[in-house]
Amino acid sequence: MNMIFWVLLLLMLLVAVVILIYPLLRTKSTSAIAYKDSNLGLYDDKLAELEADLGEGRIDHEQYQLARQEIDRELLLDIPTESRETASIHYASEVKRQPGLALMISVFLPMVALLVYMKLGMHASTDMQQAHTQTPVAQAQQSGQAGSLEDMTRSLAERLQQKGGSQEEWAMLGRAYKHLGQYMMSVKAFEQANKMAPNAQLMIEQTESMALGNNQRFTAEARALVMRALELEPDNLNVLWFAGVAEFQAGNYRSSIEHLSRLSDEAKKDAEVERSLRLYIDKARSQLIAAGEDIPTTDEIMGVTAVSGDVAASGANVQVKVDISSEVRSRFNPGDTVFVYAKAAAGPKMPLAAQRLTLAQLPATVTLDDSMAMMEGMNMSAFGSVVISARVTTTGSAIAKAGDYIGQFSVEDVSKTELVNIQIDTLVK
Numbered sequence: 223m224n225m226i227f228w229v230l231l232l233l234m235l236l237v238a239v240v241i242l243i244y245p246l247l248r249t250k251s252t253s254a255i256a257y258k259d260s261n262l263g264l265y266d267d268k269l270a271e272l273e274a275d276l277g278e279g280r281i282d283h284e285q286y287q288l289a290r291q292e293i294d295r296e297l298l299l300d301i302p303t304e305s306r307e308t309a310s311i312h313y314a315s316e317v318k319r320q321p322g323l324a325l326m327i328s329v330f331l332p333m334v335a336l337l338v339y340m341k342l343g344m345h346a347s348t349d350m351q352q353a354h355t356q357t358p359v360a361q362a363q364q365s366g367q368a369g370s371l372e373d374m375t376r377s378l379a380e381r382l383q384q385k386g387g388s389q390e391e392w393a394m395l396g397r398a399y400k401h402l403g404q405y406m407m408s409v410k411a412f413e414q415a416n417k418m419a420p421n422a423q424l425m426i427e428q429t430e431s432m433a434l435g436n437n438q439r440f441t442a443e444a445r446a447l448v449m450r451a452l453e454l455e456p457d458n459l460n461v462l463w464f465a466g467v468a469e470f471q472a473g474n475y476r477s478s479i480e481h482l483s484r485l486s487d488e489a490k491k492d493a494e495v496e497r498s499l500r501l502y503i504d505k506a507r508s509q510l511i512a513a514g515e516d517i518p519t520t521d522e523i524m525g526v527t528a529v530s531g532d533v534a535a536s537g538a539n540v541q542v543k544v545d546i547s548s549e550v551r552s553r554f555n556p557g558d559t560v561f562v563y564a565k566a567a568a569g570p571k572m573p574l575a576a577q578r579l580t581l582a583q584l585p586a587t588v589t590l591d592d593s594m595a596m597m598e599g600m601n602m603s604a605f606g607s608v609v610i611s612a613r614v615t616t617t618g619s620a621i622a623k624a625g626d627y628i629g630q631f632s633v634e635d636v637s638k639t640e641l642v643n644i645q646i647d648t649l650v651k
Contacts, residue, residue, distance in 0.1 A: 269290070272286060272289050272290060273286075371398065371401070371402065372402060374398075375395065375398040375399065375402065378391070378394070378395050378398070379395055379407075379411075382395060382414075388418075389415045389418040389419060389421070389424075390415075392411050392412070392414040392415035392418070393411070393412065393415040393424055393427070395411040396408045396409075396410075396411035396412040396415060396424075396427065396428070396431065397427070399411055399431075400427075400430070400431050400434070402621060403619045403620035403621040404619075405431045405432070405434050405435030405620075406435055408428075408431035408435075409428055409431045409432050409435070412424055412425075412427055412428030412431060413428065415428075416428065420450075420454060421454075422451040422452075422454040422455040422458055422461055423451075423458075423460070425447050425448070425450060425451035425454075426448065426451055426460055426461055426464050428447060429444045429447050429448050429451075429464060429468075430464075432444040432447075434620070437576075437577075437578045438576060438594060439471060440467070440468040440471050440472070442472075444468065445468040445469075445471075445472055448461070448464045448465050448468045449465065449468075451464075451465075452465050452481075459485060459488055462481050462482070462484050462485055463481075463482070463485060465481040466478045466479075466481035466482035466485075466502060467502065469481060470502055470505070470506055473509075475506040475507075475509045475510050476506075476510065476517075478502065478506050479503055479506050479507070479517075479523060482499050482502055482503055482506075483503070483523050483524060483525075485499055486499070486523075486524045486525050489524065494601075494603070494604045496524070497592075497601075497603055497604075498592060498595065498601055498603075498604075499524065500520055500524070501592050501593060502593065503520050503523055503524065504520055505593065507519075507520060507523075538590075538591060538592050538601065538602035538603040538636035538637060539589060539590075539591040539592075539640075540564070540589070540590050540591070540602070540610065540633065540636055540639055540640065540641075540642060541587055541588070541589050541590075541640060541641045541642070542562055542587065542588050542589070542590060542610055542612070542641075542642045542644060543585065543586075543587045543641065543642065543643045543644070544560070544562055544579070544584055544585060544586055544587070544588065544612045544629075544644050544646070545584055545585040545643075545644070545645055545646070546560075546581070546584050546585075546614065546627075546629075546645070546646040546647070547645060547646065547647045549647075550614070550627045550646055550647055551581065551584075553627070554581050554614055554616060554627075555581065555616070556580065556581050556582035557580055557581070557582065558580065558581045558614055558615065558616050559578065559579075559580065559581075559614070559615055559616075559618045560578070560579040560580060560581055560583070560584060560612065560613070560614045560615075560646075561576060561577075561578060561579075561611075561612070561613050561615070561620065562576065562577045562578075562579065562588050562590070562610070562611070562612045562644075563575065563576035563577070563590070563610070563611055564576070564590050564602055564608040564609070564610045564611075564633075564636075565608060565609050565611070566605040566607070566608055566609075567605070567607040567608055567609050567632065568605075568607070569605055570600070572600060573620075574594075574595055574600060574601055574602045574604075574605065574608060575590040575591060575592070575594035575595060575601070575602055576590070576594060577589075577590065577594075581614055584646075590602065590610065602636045603636065603637070605636075606634075606635055606636060606637070607632075607633065607634050607635065607636075608632075608633050608636055609630055609631070609632050609633070610630065610631050610632075610633060610642055610644065611628055611629070611630045611631075611644075612628065612629045612630075612644045612646050613626050613627065613628040613629075613646070613650070614626065614627050614628075614646055622650050623650065624650055624651055625649075625650065626649075626650040627646050627647065627648060627649055627650065628646060628648050628650055629644040629645045629646040629647060629648060630644065630648075631643070631644050
């Protein structure tokens with residue numbers, strides 16, 4: 223804390239103390255004011271009025287003398303002395319000095335002020351220092367402003383490019399880019415983090431960004447990265463889930479079932495996890511059976527003897543018919559991107575299912591289902607109520623931007639809804 227601050231603080235305390243104790247030590251002018259309100263002052267007023275009445279002829283001299291005697295008699299009864307000075311002091315109700323109280327204020331007021339500052343001011347200062355030591359992305363995430371997050375992400379990226387950074391800082395940059403929908407930049411940031419030290423969780427996050435940037439499909443490179451993460455942590459549940467999905471998309475159905483079946487114990491604790499596993503295993507079994515291979519039942523694979531009707535369901539499956547008004551179509555090019563996606567009506571903002579089209583393909587009917595979920599348990603069936611959107615954009619960004627056009631439809635229960643019609647006609651501001 224610099225010296226100027228303390229000097230100003232002491233001066234303000236001194237001024238406050240003087241203002242408070244000055245009335246407690248001051249009594250000099252009380253008598254002059256008291257005299258004006260004393261009976262002696264009232265006597266002078268009454269006497270002046272009486273003389274005015276005599277001068278204007280409203281009373282005669284005899285009446286004047288009687289009234290004057292009456293006024294004098296009242297004054298003598300109320301005033302113990304005849305001097306103006308003693309009358310003034312007598313009727314002033316003099317305020318005595320309070321040196322003890324003044325001393326207490328002089329001592330305790332600064333003490334209390336300093337204690338309050340030490341308790342609250344220093345705490346606020348510490349909070350400010352902590353805020354300054356946070357990374358720019360962390361500050362932007364706390365502010366909840368997308369614009370700030372973009373600025374802070376850019377600032378963090380520039381700093382890391384110029385001065386380098388820790389694995390956690392590169393990972394944070396990757397997550398920020400993923401949140402902004404800049405998936406290729408997110409992949410590069412995670413690559414830098416993984417170069418520092420192989421980390422299964424960061425590999426999975428890098429893989430997720432790669433898949434999100436590829437219409438939720440695992441490339442050969444992404445699949446290889448998942449398998450490398452599996453070698454590092456073969457019992458990591460998150461890694462097993464991604465390995466099962468990656469192998470399923472690659473057409474390696476037996477390998478997919480092998481990885482997913484290892485999540486059976488976890489699925490017994492959570493019905494939504496079990497539903498997601500069953501969905502993939504059922505589809506993988508169907509492909510193997512169609513190829514003429516023998517495969518145990520899903521119940522046998524998952525190690526259960528009976529399955530409830532709700533869990534055995536094939537999951538949510540909603541058809542979305544998408545069209546665009548002719549006026550909006552004229553504002554875009556045929557090759558511009560159209561996103562069709564479902565998000566939880568109340569919950570995380572991450573899409574639960576999504577399809578990517580071009581404007582030239584509209585009108586079109588697409589299917590959104592639980593198999594499109596990229597995170598364990600993060601599918602439409604897990605939430606029930608969803609908002610389905612169709613948005614056209616010139617930027618190709620997964621995050622809505624001003625200038626995009628969108629159409630939306632709220633679905634109360636995905637298990638009971640089969641077809642949704644959406645017209646893209648509303649400007650995003």
